Amino acid sequence: MNNNYFDVIVIGGGALGLATGYELGKRNAKTLVLERFSFINQQGSSAGVSRQFRIPYPDEYMVRMVLDSVPYWDELQTHTDATLLDKVGTLWFGDPSVKTTEGNIEAAEKAMNKVGVKYTPLTAQQIEEQYHFKNLPKDYTGLFQADGASINLLATLETLLQRNQASPSVTLREYQSVLQITQKNDEFWITTHDETFVAKKIVVVPGPYINNVLTLLDFKVDVTYWEMASAYFKKTKPDIQYPTWFVFQEPTAEGLHDNLFYGFPSVVWDNPDYIRVAPDFVMKPLSNPDQRTHVPNPQELAYTIQWVQNHMTGLEPVPHFTSTCLIALSTIENKEMLLGFAPSSIPNHENIVVCATGWAGKFIPLLGRILSDLALDGKTPYDLQPFQISRTRFKSIL
Numbered sequence: 291m292n293n294n295y296f297d298v299i300v301i302g303g304g305a306l307g308l309a310t311g312y313e314l315g316k317r318n319a320k321t322l323v324l325e326r327f328s329f330i331n332q333q334g335s336s337a338g339v340s341r342q343f344r345i346p347y348p349d350e351y352m353v354r355m356v357l358d359s360v361p362y363w364d365e366l367q368t369h370t371d372a373t374l375l376d377k378v379g380t381l382w383f384g385d386p387s388v389k390t391t392e393g394n395i396e397a398a399e400k401a402m403n404k405v406g407v408k409y410t411p412l413t414a415q416q417i418e419e420q421y422h423f424k425n426l427p428k429d430y431t432g433l434f435q436a437d438g439a440s441i442n443l444l445a446t447l448e449t450l451l452q453r454n455q456a457s458p459s460v461t462l463r464e465y466q467s468v469l470q471i472t473q474k475n476d477e478f479w480i481t482t483h484d485e486t487f488v489a490k491k492i493v494v495v496p497g498p499y500i501n502n503v504l505t506l507l508d509f510k511v512d513v514t515y516w517e518m519a520s521a522y523f524k525k526t527k528p529d530i531q532y533p534t535w536f537v538f539q540e541p542t543a544e545g546l547h548d549n550l551f552y553g554f555p556s557v558v559w560d561n562p563d564y565i566r567v568a569p570d571f572v573m574k575p576l577s578n579p580d581q582r583t584h585v586p587n588p589q590e591l592a593y594t595i596q597w598v599q600n601h602m603t604g605l606e607p608v609p610h611f612t613s614t615c616l617i618a619l620s621t622i623e624n625k626e627m628l629l630g631f632a633p634s635s636i637p638n639h640e641n642i643v644v645c646a647t648g649w650a651g652k653f654i655p656l657l658g659r660i661l662s663d664l665a666l667d668g669k670t671p672y673d674l675q676p677f678q679i680s681r682t683r684f685k686s687i688l
């Protein structure tokens with residue numbers, strides 16, 4: 291059993307699991323990272339190859355957290371020649387009063403002002419002239435924040451995987467789906483289809499499969515699942531370049547809660563002749579991850595195509611290809627990301643560290659540090675209050 295005994299077992303080897311393994315390895319903790327599929331797979335929330343790094347957030351603590359993540363990105367960058375954050379800037383525009391799941395422009399400006407983040411306010415005309423959009427309503431406003439970036443997610447995952455492989459204290463095991471968790475004498479006995487591993491502490495980061503794993507610990511969190519579509523439009527003008535962007539608008543169709551689209555520049559590592567645009571609203575939530583089809587919701591796609599045709603220039607009118615990515619979204623108001631220990635009603639809760647839901651791509655290396663600190667020290671210097679869920683919001687399944 292000694293070979294199967296670890297200080298910490300990380301359940302889930304996606305972006306957060308690998309970032310946590312990396313930080314645990316730096317502290318020489320005997321660590322096991324268990325991954326259900328292969329490392330770097332297309333089955334979870336880290337599918338695809340790009341994410342947005344952006345500072346505009348409606349809450350000051352989120353703005354600060356993005357800034358706090360920068361030194362961790364810088365450190366990770368020293369381990370690879372690939373550029374992890376391609377600083378093309380963030381453009382936010384639209385109706386400044388519209389409130390969405392991603393926040394709104396007015397609140398983001400206030401939060402950035404408070405923290406002292408520099409940005410350039412823009413009119414609709416300036417946005418059209420400088421950023422290749424067209425036919426924007428005249429009362430739209432916007433802002434450009436120069437530190438926004440396109441995250442090379444694939445290179446980030448590869449770098450983290452290499453750092454884990456290079457660490458003498460980290461063991462990586464793929465195709466090991468955690469099927470059972472039992473507690474004996476303050477230890478966690480983690481069973482996969484063919485082996486059992488033991489640790490005093492666990493970090494639970496299974497991405498959209500969060501409740502499949504939490505159920506093994508007799509609780510779950512309030513989430514909805516969404517298969518988000520992305521559409522790739524070929525550039526007709528090769529020199530045209532977009533920043534990373536979000537547009538905030540009032541819903542125009544019945545039954546539409548949000549009317550938010552976001553897009554990426556063309557980047558060397560992701561189909562360089564194409565631009566990715568995605569709808570950022572859920573039209574057809576799934577009740578569990580197994581309902582995933584890998585096919586974009588046709589209506590979400592149709593709205594996206596219509597928006598691109600009406601408002602973007604230098605692109606072919608229909609996408610050449612599409613992709614989907616699965617995410618679990620918290621349904622608890624103002625809790626985009628859930629982060630902390632299991633609820634106190636769960637035995638040994640202070641040794642169960644959980645992180646799930648939300649748009650955590652921009653925080654990957656920072657979250658690795660926070661999760662490893664929580665596992666090894668039981669605390670972190672970061673204020674996790676905004677991400678903790680009160681006991682009542684965890685559902686005991688007993």
Ligand SMILES: Cc1cc2nc3c(=O)[nH]c(=O)nc-3n(C[C@H](O)[C@H](O)[C@H](O)COP(=O)(O)OP(=O)(O)OC[C@H]3O[C@@H](n4cnc5c(N)ncnc54)[C@H](O)[C@@H]3O)c2cc1C
Nearest residue numbers: 302304305306326334335336342468496497615650651652
């Ligand atoms: C379409 C889309 C767009 C996004 N855009 C942005 C963005 O622009 N900016 C941003 O900051 N964030 C963005 N995000 C969010 C970001 O990508 C995720 O927060 C991040 O990738 C989550 O990583 P993770 O490690 O938690 O989850 P995952 O990458 O899903 O990793 C979890 C891993 O756990 C494994 N696993 C599951 N169950 C088990 C089990 N029982 N046993 C063992 N292993 C298991 C899975 O196979 C998976 O590999 C986006 C997400 C999606 C889906």
